[in-house]
Amino acid sequence: MRKIDAHLHVELQGLDADRLITYMDNHSIERCWLLTWEEEEAPIESLYQHISPEEVFNAHEKYPDRVIPFYAPDPKTDRLEQKIIHAKNNGMRGCGELKVTRRWEERRMESYLKVIYRHRLPLLFHMEEPRMHYVPDNPGLAEKTLNVLLNGALNGVVKNFLLRFSKKTSILKDHIEDHLTYFPGYLHDFAGLEKRLKQFPSQVFIAHGPHFWNHIASDRSEILFHDKGRIDRFGIIDRLLSRYENLYCDVSGKSGFNAMRRDPEKARLFLEKHHRKILFGTDNTSFGHEDLIRSLQLPADKLENIFYRNADRLIPA
Numbered sequence: 159m160r161k162i163d164a165h166l167h168v169e170l171q172g173l174d175a176d177r178l179i180t181y182m183d184n185h186s187i188e189r190c191w192l193l194t195w196e197e198e199e200a201p202i203e204s205l206y207q208h209i210s211p212e213e214v215f216n217a218h219e220k221y222p223d224r225v226i227p228f229y230a231p232d233p234k235t236d237r238l239e240q241k242i243i244h245a246k247n248n249g250m251r252g253c254g255e256l257k258v259t260r261r262w263e264e265r266r267m268e269s270y271l272k273v274i275y276r277h278r279l280p281l282l283f284h285m286e287e288p289r290m291h292y293v294p295d296n297p298g299l300a301e302k303t304l305n306v307l308l309n310g311a312l313n314g315v316v317k318n319f320l321l322r323f324s325k326k327t328s329i330l331k332d333h334i335e336d337h338l339t340y341f342p343g344y345l346h347d348f349a350g351l352e353k354r355l356k357q358f359p360s361q362v363f364i365a366h367g368p369h370f371w372n373h374i375a376s377d378r379s380e381i382l383f384h385d386k387g388r389i390d391r392f393g394i395i396d397r398l399l400s401r402y403e404n405l406y407c408d409v410s411g412k413s414g415f416n417a418m419r420r421d422p423e424k425a426r427l428f429l430e431k432h433h434r435k436i437l438f439g440t441d442n443t444s445f446g447h448e449d450l451i452r453s454l455q456l457p458a459d460k461l462e463n464i465f466y467r468n469a470d471r472l473i474p475a
Protein backbone atom coordinates (compact mmCIF):
# COMPACT_ATOMS: atom_id res chain seq x y z
CA MET A 159 0.00 0.00 0.00
CA ARG A 160 1.22 3.48 -0.89
CA LYS A 161 1.98 5.72 2.07
CA ILE A 162 2.55 9.37 2.87
CA ASP A 163 3.72 10.34 6.36
CA ALA A 164 1.92 13.64 6.87
CA HIS A 165 3.76 14.58 10.05
CA LEU A 166 7.55 14.41 10.17
CA HIS A 167 10.32 16.69 11.42
CA VAL A 168 13.93 16.93 10.38
CA GLU A 169 16.70 17.83 12.85
CA LEU A 170 14.75 16.19 15.65
CA GLN A 171 16.49 13.36 17.54
CA GLY A 172 19.49 13.62 15.23
CA LEU A 173 17.49 12.94 12.07
CA ASP A 174 19.15 14.76 9.19
CA ALA A 175 17.84 14.75 5.62
CA ASP A 176 19.73 11.60 4.57
CA ARG A 177 18.64 9.63 7.62
CA LEU A 178 15.10 10.82 7.08
CA ILE A 179 15.10 9.32 3.58
CA THR A 180 16.60 6.07 4.87
CA TYR A 181 13.84 5.95 7.48
CA MET A 182 11.22 6.54 4.80
CA ASP A 183 12.72 3.85 2.56
CA ASN A 184 12.76 1.36 5.41
CA HIS A 185 9.08 2.03 6.09
CA SER A 186 8.04 2.23 2.40
CA ILE A 187 6.94 5.84 2.72
CA GLU A 188 6.78 7.56 -0.66
CA ARG A 189 6.57 11.14 0.50
CA CYS A 190 6.46 13.07 3.73
CA TRP A 191 5.20 16.42 4.88
CA LEU A 192 8.14 18.00 6.66
CA LEU A 193 7.17 20.51 9.33
CA THR A 194 8.82 23.38 11.18
CA TRP A 195 8.26 24.65 14.72
CA GLU A 196 8.68 28.36 15.35
CA GLU A 197 7.68 30.45 18.34
CA GLU A 198 9.67 33.58 19.05
CA GLU A 199 9.08 33.93 22.77
CA ALA A 200 8.02 30.52 23.97
CA PRO A 201 6.81 31.05 27.57
CA ILE A 202 8.51 27.89 28.87
CA GLU A 203 11.83 27.46 27.16
CA SER A 204 12.30 23.82 28.10
CA LEU A 205 9.06 22.88 26.31
CA TYR A 206 10.17 24.44 23.05
CA GLN A 207 12.41 23.08 20.34
CA HIS A 208 13.05 25.29 17.36
CA ILE A 209 12.83 23.47 14.01
CA SER A 210 13.98 25.89 11.38
CA PRO A 211 12.59 26.35 7.87
CA GLU A 212 16.13 26.29 6.46
CA GLU A 213 16.55 22.62 7.42
CA VAL A 214 13.18 21.78 5.90
CA PHE A 215 13.88 23.56 2.63
CA ASN A 216 17.38 22.08 2.39
CA ALA A 217 15.89 18.60 2.73
CA HIS A 218 13.35 19.43 0.03
CA GLU A 219 16.06 20.74 -2.27
CA LYS A 220 18.03 17.54 -1.85
CA TYR A 221 15.01 15.23 -2.16
CA PRO A 222 12.34 17.20 -4.04
CA ASP A 223 10.21 14.16 -4.92
CA ARG A 224 10.13 12.79 -1.38
CA VAL A 225 9.93 15.85 0.88
CA ILE A 226 6.97 18.25 0.84
CA PRO A 227 8.04 21.35 2.76
CA PHE A 228 5.79 23.07 5.28
CA TYR A 229 6.53 26.20 7.26
CA ALA A 230 4.49 27.88 9.97
CA PRO A 231 5.88 31.32 10.79
CA ASP A 232 5.17 32.48 14.34
CA PRO A 233 1.91 34.51 14.17
CA LYS A 234 3.76 37.19 16.11
CA THR A 235 5.84 38.18 13.10
CA ASP A 236 5.01 41.40 11.30
CA ARG A 237 6.54 40.00 8.10
CA LEU A 238 4.17 37.08 7.69
CA GLU A 239 3.34 37.56 4.05
CA GLN A 240 6.96 38.23 3.00
CA LYS A 241 8.05 35.09 4.83
CA ILE A 242 5.37 33.05 3.11
CA ILE A 243 6.11 34.39 -0.35
CA HIS A 244 9.80 33.68 0.16
CA ALA A 245 9.03 30.16 1.41
CA LYS A 246 6.66 29.49 -1.48
CA ASN A 247 9.44 30.39 -3.88
CA ASN A 248 11.45 27.65 -2.18
CA GLY A 249 8.70 25.09 -2.65
CA MET A 250 6.49 25.52 0.45
CA ARG A 251 3.16 23.69 0.03
CA GLY A 252 1.60 23.96 3.48
CA CYS A 253 1.63 25.88 6.74
CA GLY A 254 2.71 23.79 9.72
CA GLU A 255 3.35 22.77 12.29
CA LEU A 256 1.67 25.68 13.99
CA LYS A 257 2.36 25.01 17.67
CA VAL A 258 2.14 28.30 19.49
CA THR A 259 0.74 29.52 22.80
CA ARG A 260 -2.21 31.31 21.23
CA ARG A 261 -5.95 30.96 21.06
CA TRP A 262 -8.07 30.72 17.93
CA GLU A 263 -10.29 33.52 19.06
CA GLU A 264 -7.40 36.04 19.04
CA ARG A 265 -7.51 38.75 16.37
CA ARG A 266 -3.98 37.87 15.38
CA MET A 267 -5.10 34.38 14.43
CA GLU A 268 -7.76 35.82 12.18
CA SER A 269 -5.18 37.91 10.31
CA TYR A 270 -2.90 34.88 10.12
CA LEU A 271 -5.65 32.77 8.58
CA LYS A 272 -6.45 35.48 6.06
CA VAL A 273 -2.88 35.41 4.77
CA ILE A 274 -2.46 31.64 4.55
CA TYR A 275 -5.90 31.32 2.96
CA ARG A 276 -4.89 33.85 0.33
CA HIS A 277 -1.90 31.63 -0.46
CA ARG A 278 -4.01 28.42 -0.50
CA LEU A 279 -1.91 26.66 2.13
CA PRO A 280 -3.34 23.82 4.21
CA LEU A 281 -2.76 24.54 7.91
CA LEU A 282 -1.49 21.79 10.20
CA PHE A 283 -1.62 22.64 13.91
CA HIS A 284 -1.10 21.25 17.40
CA MET A 285 -3.61 21.50 20.25
CA GLU A 286 -2.61 21.18 23.89
CA GLU A 287 -4.33 22.19 27.10
CA PRO A 288 -3.04 24.76 29.60
CA ARG A 289 -1.48 23.28 32.75
CA MET A 290 0.97 23.99 35.54
CA HIS A 291 4.44 22.92 34.40
CA TYR A 292 7.40 22.26 36.70
CA VAL A 293 10.45 24.31 35.65
CA PRO A 294 13.72 23.13 37.27
CA ASP A 295 16.13 25.87 38.35
CA ASN A 296 19.36 23.88 38.07
CA PRO A 297 20.63 20.84 36.16
CA GLY A 298 21.21 18.76 39.34
CA LEU A 299 19.83 15.29 39.89
CA ALA A 300 17.11 16.29 42.35
CA GLU A 301 15.70 18.89 39.99
CA LYS A 302 15.98 16.50 37.06
CA THR A 303 14.01 13.93 39.01
CA LEU A 304 11.28 16.37 39.98
CA ASN A 305 11.13 17.52 36.38
CA VAL A 306 10.44 13.97 35.21
CA LEU A 307 8.03 13.14 38.01
CA LEU A 308 5.99 16.32 37.80
CA ASN A 309 5.88 16.76 34.04
CA GLY A 310 4.53 13.54 32.72
CA ALA A 311 5.71 10.40 34.54
CA LEU A 312 3.08 7.66 34.29
CA ASN A 313 0.90 9.83 32.10
CA GLY A 314 0.29 12.45 34.81
CA VAL A 315 -0.53 10.02 37.63
CA VAL A 316 2.71 10.77 39.52
CA LYS A 317 2.15 14.53 39.24
CA ASN A 318 -1.31 14.21 40.71
CA PHE A 319 -0.04 12.04 43.57
CA LEU A 320 2.96 14.28 44.35
CA LEU A 321 0.91 17.48 44.36
CA ARG A 322 -1.63 15.99 46.75
CA PHE A 323 1.08 14.43 48.90
CA SER A 324 3.10 17.65 49.20
CA LYS A 325 -0.01 19.68 50.04
CA LYS A 326 -1.01 17.26 52.76
CA THR A 327 2.41 16.76 54.35
CA SER A 328 4.04 20.10 53.46
CA ILE A 329 7.04 18.12 52.24
CA LEU A 330 8.46 20.01 49.25
CA LYS A 331 5.28 22.06 49.14
CA ASP A 332 6.92 25.50 48.91
CA HIS A 333 9.62 24.25 46.62
CA ILE A 334 7.14 22.74 44.17
CA GLU A 335 4.86 25.76 44.28
CA ASP A 336 7.78 28.09 43.56
CA HIS A 337 8.71 26.10 40.48
CA LEU A 338 5.30 25.50 38.97
CA THR A 339 4.77 27.80 36.03
CA TYR A 340 1.60 28.37 34.09
CA PHE A 341 1.74 26.95 30.59
CA PRO A 342 -0.99 28.65 28.52
CA GLY A 343 -1.62 25.77 26.10
CA TYR A 344 -1.42 25.60 22.32
CA LEU A 345 -4.45 26.68 20.24
CA HIS A 346 -6.73 24.79 22.62
CA ASP A 347 -9.99 26.75 22.42
CA PHE A 348 -12.38 24.49 20.51
CA ALA A 349 -15.08 27.17 20.40
CA GLY A 350 -12.63 29.56 18.77
CA LEU A 351 -11.53 26.85 16.34
CA GLU A 352 -15.14 26.18 15.36
CA LYS A 353 -15.66 29.86 14.71
CA ARG A 354 -12.63 29.91 12.39
CA LEU A 355 -13.77 26.73 10.60
CA LYS A 356 -17.02 28.53 9.78
CA GLN A 357 -15.34 31.79 8.92
CA PHE A 358 -12.85 30.19 6.49
CA PRO A 359 -14.87 27.36 4.91
CA SER A 360 -12.36 26.81 2.09
CA GLN A 361 -9.27 26.84 4.30
CA VAL A 362 -8.02 23.32 5.05
CA PHE A 363 -7.35 22.80 8.80
CA ILE A 364 -5.45 19.68 9.94
CA ALA A 365 -5.48 19.09 13.70
CA HIS A 366 -3.42 16.91 16.00
CA GLY A 367 -2.04 16.84 19.53
CA PRO A 368 -3.21 15.61 22.94
CA HIS A 369 -5.99 18.13 23.43
CA PHE A 370 -7.49 17.23 20.05
CA TRP A 371 -7.26 13.46 20.50
CA ASN A 372 -8.39 13.38 24.11
CA HIS A 373 -11.68 14.72 22.79
CA ILE A 374 -12.33 11.59 20.79
CA ALA A 375 -14.37 10.74 23.90
CA SER A 376 -17.04 12.87 25.54
CA ASP A 377 -15.51 12.41 29.04
CA ARG A 378 -12.12 13.71 30.05
CA SER A 379 -9.86 12.63 32.87
CA GLU A 380 -8.64 15.44 35.10
CA ILE A 381 -5.37 13.70 35.82
CA LEU A 382 -4.13 11.97 32.70
CA PHE A 383 -2.18 13.70 29.97
CA HIS A 384 -3.32 11.13 27.41
CA ASP A 385 -6.76 9.77 28.26
CA LYS A 386 -7.17 6.04 28.59
CA GLY A 387 -9.87 3.43 28.67
CA ARG A 388 -13.11 2.73 26.88
CA ILE A 389 -14.86 5.38 24.85
CA ASP A 390 -18.56 5.42 25.74
CA ARG A 391 -19.57 8.28 23.51
CA PHE A 392 -17.58 10.13 20.90
CA GLY A 393 -16.61 13.68 21.85
CA ILE A 394 -16.31 17.05 20.20
CA ILE A 395 -13.84 16.06 17.45
CA ASP A 396 -16.38 13.60 16.04
CA ARG A 397 -18.92 16.40 15.74
CA LEU A 398 -16.44 18.87 14.22
CA LEU A 399 -15.09 16.36 11.66
CA SER A 400 -18.67 15.46 10.68
CA ARG A 401 -19.87 19.02 10.40
CA TYR A 402 -16.95 20.82 8.78
CA GLU A 403 -15.74 19.72 5.34
CA ASN A 404 -12.57 21.73 5.88
CA LEU A 405 -11.41 19.99 9.08
CA TYR A 406 -8.95 17.10 8.87
CA CYS A 407 -6.64 15.50 11.42
CA ASP A 408 -3.50 13.37 11.61
CA VAL A 409 -3.01 10.37 13.90
CA SER A 410 0.65 11.13 14.59
CA GLY A 411 2.49 11.18 17.88
CA LYS A 412 1.64 9.55 21.16
CA SER A 413 -1.71 11.32 21.30
CA GLY A 414 -3.03 9.91 18.03
CA PHE A 415 -1.60 6.49 18.76
CA ASN A 416 -3.15 6.43 22.20
CA ALA A 417 -6.55 7.53 20.91
CA MET A 418 -6.54 4.64 18.40
CA ARG A 419 -5.37 2.11 20.96
CA ARG A 420 -7.49 2.82 24.03
CA ASP A 421 -10.64 1.28 22.60
CA PRO A 422 -9.95 -0.61 19.35
CA GLU A 423 -13.62 -1.20 18.47
CA LYS A 424 -14.43 2.53 18.79
CA ALA A 425 -11.20 3.45 17.00
CA ARG A 426 -12.28 1.30 14.06
CA LEU A 427 -15.69 3.01 13.99
CA PHE A 428 -14.06 6.42 14.17
CA LEU A 429 -11.60 5.72 11.35
CA GLU A 430 -14.36 4.23 9.20
CA LYS A 431 -16.63 7.18 9.76
CA HIS A 432 -13.97 9.81 9.07
CA HIS A 433 -11.78 7.89 6.62
CA ARG A 434 -11.74 10.83 4.19
CA LYS A 435 -10.56 13.25 6.88
CA ILE A 436 -7.82 11.32 8.72
CA LEU A 437 -4.17 11.30 7.66
CA PHE A 438 -1.48 8.81 8.55
CA GLY A 439 1.58 10.32 10.25
CA THR A 440 4.07 9.44 12.97
CA ASP A 441 5.68 12.67 14.25
CA ASN A 442 9.05 10.84 14.43
CA THR A 443 7.72 8.31 16.93
CA SER A 444 8.06 4.56 16.70
CA PHE A 445 4.97 3.40 18.56
CA GLY A 446 3.82 1.41 15.53
CA HIS A 447 1.04 3.57 14.11
CA GLU A 448 0.92 1.57 10.90
CA ASP A 449 0.53 -1.83 12.55
CA LEU A 450 -2.07 -0.48 14.93
CA ILE A 451 -4.20 1.00 12.15
CA ARG A 452 -3.87 -2.17 10.07
CA SER A 453 -4.89 -4.30 13.04
CA LEU A 454 -8.27 -2.53 13.10
CA GLN A 455 -9.19 -4.30 9.83
CA LEU A 456 -10.71 -1.46 7.88
CA PRO A 457 -11.89 -2.03 4.30
CA ALA A 458 -9.01 -1.57 1.86
CA ASP A 459 -10.36 1.58 0.17
CA LYS A 460 -10.72 3.37 3.52
CA LEU A 461 -7.27 2.30 4.58
CA GLU A 462 -5.87 3.70 1.33
CA ASN A 463 -7.51 7.04 2.04
CA ILE A 464 -5.90 7.24 5.45
CA PHE A 465 -2.45 6.05 4.40
CA TYR A 466 -2.17 7.88 1.11
CA ARG A 467 -5.08 9.37 -0.79
CA ASN A 468 -6.22 12.05 1.64
CA ALA A 469 -2.75 13.57 1.87
CA ASP A 470 -2.27 13.17 -1.88
CA ARG A 471 -5.58 14.90 -2.58
CA LEU A 472 -4.70 17.83 -0.31
CA ILE A 473 -1.21 18.19 -1.76
CA PRO A 474 -0.82 16.37 -5.07
CA ALA A 475 2.67 15.36 -6.17
Ligand SMILES: [Zn+2]
Pocket residue numbers: 255257283284366367411
Ligand atom coordinates in the same frame (compact mmCIF):
# COMPACT_ATOMS: atom_id res chain seq x y z
ZN1 LIG B 1 2.48 18.47 17.34
